[in-house]
Amino acid sequence: MSATLVHSFDGIASRIDATGARSVGFTSTLAGEGTSTIALGTALALAELRQEKVLLVDANWIHPSLTSDARRESAPGLADYLARKAELATVVRSAERSRLDFLPVGDRDAARPTLRGLASLLANDVTHFQTVLIDLPPVLTGEMYVLPWATLLDHLFVVLREAATPLPLVRQALGKIGLATPEIILNRTAAATPELATSLVAAHRRLA
Amino acid sequence: MRRYLTAAKRYWLVILALLAVVWGAGLAGAYHEYANTYESQATIWVLRASPELTSSNPEDPGTPVIQTVASQQTELFTQLLQSDGFIRDVVERTLQRSTLERAANETKFLADVRKHFSVETLGTNMLRVSYTTSDPRTPVEMVNAAIAVRTERVLHARVTSTAAVGTLYRSEFDAAQTQALDAARELDAFKSSHPETLTATDEAHQAQLQLAVDFAQARLSELRGRADRSAVAAAVLEMSGLEFEVVDEPRQQTTPSGGGRAAVLLALVSLAAGALLVALLVFVGALLADHVAGPLDVGRLAPARLFATVPRVAVGSGAGGSELRPALAAIAFDDGDPSSLTG
Numbered sequence: 001m002s003a004t005l006v007h008s009f010d011g012i013a014s015r016i017d018a019t020g021a022r023s024v025g026f027t028s029t030l031a032g033e034g035t036s037t038i039a040l041g042t043a044l045a046l047a048e049l050r051q052e053k054v055l056l057v058d059a060n061w062i063h064p065s066l067t068s069d070a071r072r073e074s075a076p077g078l079a080d081y082l083a084r085k086a087e088l089a090t091v092v093r094s095a096e097r098s099r100l101d102f103l104p105v106g107d108r109d110a111a112r113p114t115l116r117g118l119a120s121l122l123a124n125d126v127t128h129f130q131t132v133l134i135d136l137p138p139v140l141t142g143e144m145y146v147l148p149w150a151t152l153l154d155h156l157f158v159v160l161r162e163a164a165t166p167l168p169l170v171r172q173a174l175g176k177i178g179l180a181t182p183e184i185i186l187n188r189t190a191a192a193t194p195e196l197a198t199s200l201v202a203a204h205r206r207l208a
Numbered sequence: 209m210r211r212y213l214t215a216a217k218r219y220w221l222v223i224l225a226l227l228a229v230v231w232g233a234g235l236a237g238a239y240h241e242y243a244n245t246y247e248s249q250a251t252i253w254v255l256r257a258s259p260e261l262t263s264s265n266p267e268d269p270g271t272p273v274i275q276t277v278a279s280q281q282t283e284l285f286t287q288l289l290q291s292d293g294f295i296r297d298v299v300e301r302t303l304q305r306s307t308l309e310r311a312a313n314e315t316k317f318l319a320d321v322r323k324h325f326s327v328e329t330l331g332t333n334m335l336r337v338s339y340t341t342s343d344p345r346t347p348v349e350m351v352n353a354a355i356a357v358r359t360e361r362v363l364h365a366r367v368t369s370t371a372a373v374g375t376l377y378r379s380e381f382d383a384a385q386t387q388a389l390d391a392a393r394e395l396d397a398f399k400s401s402h403p404e405t406l407t408a409t410d411e412a413h414q415a416q417l418q419l420a421v422d423f424a425q426a427r428l429s430e431l432r433g434r435a436d437r438s439a440v441a442a443a444v445l446e447m448s449g450l451e452f453e454v455v456d457e458p459r460q461q462t463t464p465s466g467g468g469r470a471a472v473l474l475a476l477v478s479l480a481a482g483a484l485l486v487a488l489l490v491f492v493g494a495l496l497a498d499h500v501a502g503p504l505d506v507g508r509l510a511p512a513r514l515f516a517t518v519p520r521v522a523v524g525s526g527a528g529g530s531e532l533r534p535a536l537a538a539i540a541f542d543d544g545d546p547s548s549l550t551g
Contacts, residue, residue, distance in 0.1 A: 005521065005536060008519060011518075012518060034518070036533060037532050038518055040536045041532075069533065070540075071541070093541075098539055098541075100541075102541065163499055163501055166499055167500065171509065182509075182513075183512070183515040184513065184514050186503055186506065186514060186516075186517045187518045188519070189502065189518065190502070
């Protein structure tokens with residue numbers, strides 16, 4: 001069952017792997033689009049696909065659900081690192097079985113994400129991770145927490161929920177992000193069509 | 209516009225049901241109002257302006273307000289209908305008296321009766337008083353009682369004011385009479401004390417006393433005239449019927465009447481409400497329908513492009529992200545060994 005769940009994200013993981021991207025962010029238009037779920041599932045799938053450690057960062061200052069899932073609400077995290085209250089190595093939780101390292105959001109009142117702080121994080125302190133995935137808040141409600149990441153990440157995906165997210169709001173969110181070619185991940189599609197990438201990943205596993 | 213038409217087509221069954229309920233209820237209510245309303249009305253002819261009702265501008269009492277005699281009486285009637293005392297007197301003269309006695313909340317009952325009355329001006333000298341209710345017999349009683357109570361109230365007010373004026377004149381007359389007698393007495397005393405030829409000074413004094421007597425008698429005769437006129441005015445009040453004459457007596461209606469306007473209003477409101485609700489439904493429907501229907505639909509967000517799709521995953525009994533994420537979190541974070549935490 002566990003493997004089946006993770007394999008649901010093989011398609012997106014293999015596409016990210018194909019682009020060679022190292023840092024990837026996930027945001028959405030509104031809350032409840034499934035951004036945290038996709039970030040988590042993709043992180044697990046990428047860790048399995050690349051057979052290396054993946055750093056998953058909860059940068060959702062508004063609703064840090066991954067931090068809650070990891071039961072690290074009171075633990076220091078990204079905000080404490082940005083406020084220079086903690087070293088990164090001391091706030092990252094490592095799970096050997098899933099090959100997933102997790103950076104919780106920490107004390108959100110300590111600091112806000114700034115371009116300089118995030119640039120330092122990505123350029124200096126997480127260089128030993130080949131893959132860094134960031135869970136971000138919705139653009140329309142957390143613009144100030146999303147935009148600093150937008151120029152630093154290799155990819156910033158906007159998660160939409162099929163047959164739910166209103167198009168005018170999506171356009172508004174894309175306009176705020178300001179990327180030339182925004183990339184969309186369509187969540188909870190009705191037809192679970194097996195994609196070519198998923199088939200390739202399955203074949204790769206069989207060979208491994 | 210096309211998206212609204214599409215939404216209307218999508219929700220046509222809901223729209224049909226909505227219109228059936230709202231319009232049906234409205235039209236049924238309008239028919240009920242029309243078929244169960246009876247109105248009786250009295251047309252009243254007003255001859256001349258009543259001096260008691262001379263109106264003035266409350267902002268500036270010196271400025272006269274132009275009013276026709278009919279509008280004066282209409283205003284008086286309307287104002288009387290605003291008082292609970294007047295309505296109570298009216299109701300007590302009708303068969304509704306027992307209902308009033310049984311009413312738990314008298315004020316509410318009287319307010320309800322008040323709402324059924326209507327007073328309108330038909331022209332410069334005509335006005336109409338009407339009463340509308342679901343019982344054909346009550347309106348006649350109510351209109352007749354209202355006219356009778358109004359007449360009594362006005363008559364009583366006039367008699368009271370006339371009596372007050374008469375009393376005032378009488379007291380003034382008594383005082384003036386005393387003054388006249390005193391003046392005459394002083395003149396007589398002066399004359400008797402000066403039988404011989406008067407000096408110039410005495411003549412002047414006598415002339416002053418004579419003048420005081422003349423003034424007192426003139427004042428006396430004037431007050432007598434006023435007192436007489438005020439006494440006569442009470443008798444003249446018998447002619448007041450000419451001022452306020454019921455031309456058309458109220459009649460008991462055998463067929464529904466007077467509910468047409470309310471019925472039309474009710475029907476129009478229900479039609480408008482139905483149309484408004486449908487418009488709202490179509491608008492919200494079009495708004496909700498404006499989303500990405502599938503991977504191919506992402507093209508509407510150009511220059512954005514579709515990177516990947518994530519299928520809906522069923523976990524346990526439910527299907528959705530809310531159940532999926534805890535399951536993934538269990539895989540990702542539940543190592544079970546606290547020592548595995550490097551942080």
